[in-house]
Amino acid sequence: MRAPQSKAKILIVDDRPENLLALQAVLPALDQTLVTATSGEEALKALLTDDFAVILLDVQMPGMDGFATAAHIKRRERSRDIPIIFLTAIHHGPHHAYRGYAAGAVEYASKPFDPWVLRAKVSVYVELHLKNIQLQDQAAQLRLKLQDSPGADPTEVLAELRARLAAVEEGVAAITQGLGETPTDTTNRVSVDRLEDQIRGLRRAFDALAHPGSDDATSLPPQG
Incomplete structure (x- = not known):
């Protein structure tokens, strides 16, 4: 039988180092294990070997963006039930948010985010x-x-x-x-x-x- 798991893993995906640093500064208060990825491709590789409680996923990334990454995540049996929180600095109105929910997001947060609210959601x-x-x-x-x-x-x-x-x-x-x-x-x-x-x-x-x-x-x- 596996050893009891006391900490969950949280996957943070963003191509901008400053955004990763900001999230890494906010989430340690939860006392969980943080894993970072700088692209959709890197995130998908991490999901092949680790189980995550939640994914914080940037929408605007070069190459495979957040929507495409989420679609791949939801197609895989191992990762399809992992909740995804989309993070974006772009405000395109309800249609943009609906696209995120259609791709499998359970949350849609705008940057700059409120640290207290984000921690509570995660x-x-x-x-x-x-x-x-x-x-x-x-x-x-x-x-x-x-x-x-x-x-x-x-x-x-x-x-x-x-x-x-x-x-x-x-x-x-x-x-x-x-x-x-x-x-x-x-x-x-x-x-x-x-x-x-x-x-x-x-x-x-x-x-x-x-x-x-x-x-x-x-x-x-x-x-x-």
């Missing part, structure tokens, strides 16, 4: 990413228990797993309380709903493990 996606990883780990532990000790008394392991799941539930509840009714918040709500479904599935699996005769004892929520 932190939501980081928390969702880490909670999803926690849920996958809980499911993996439960699968191992079922496979390795089918006849063992599950009381002790269930108590530990339920305590861990309760901590995840509290974190998801805190995220839910901060959501409003804007289009972006609706996108976040979909992610939270998916996590809550996984939590309910794990709870059912825990109950089934406590009662081995149940048909749900071998039915676990999917990972990822």
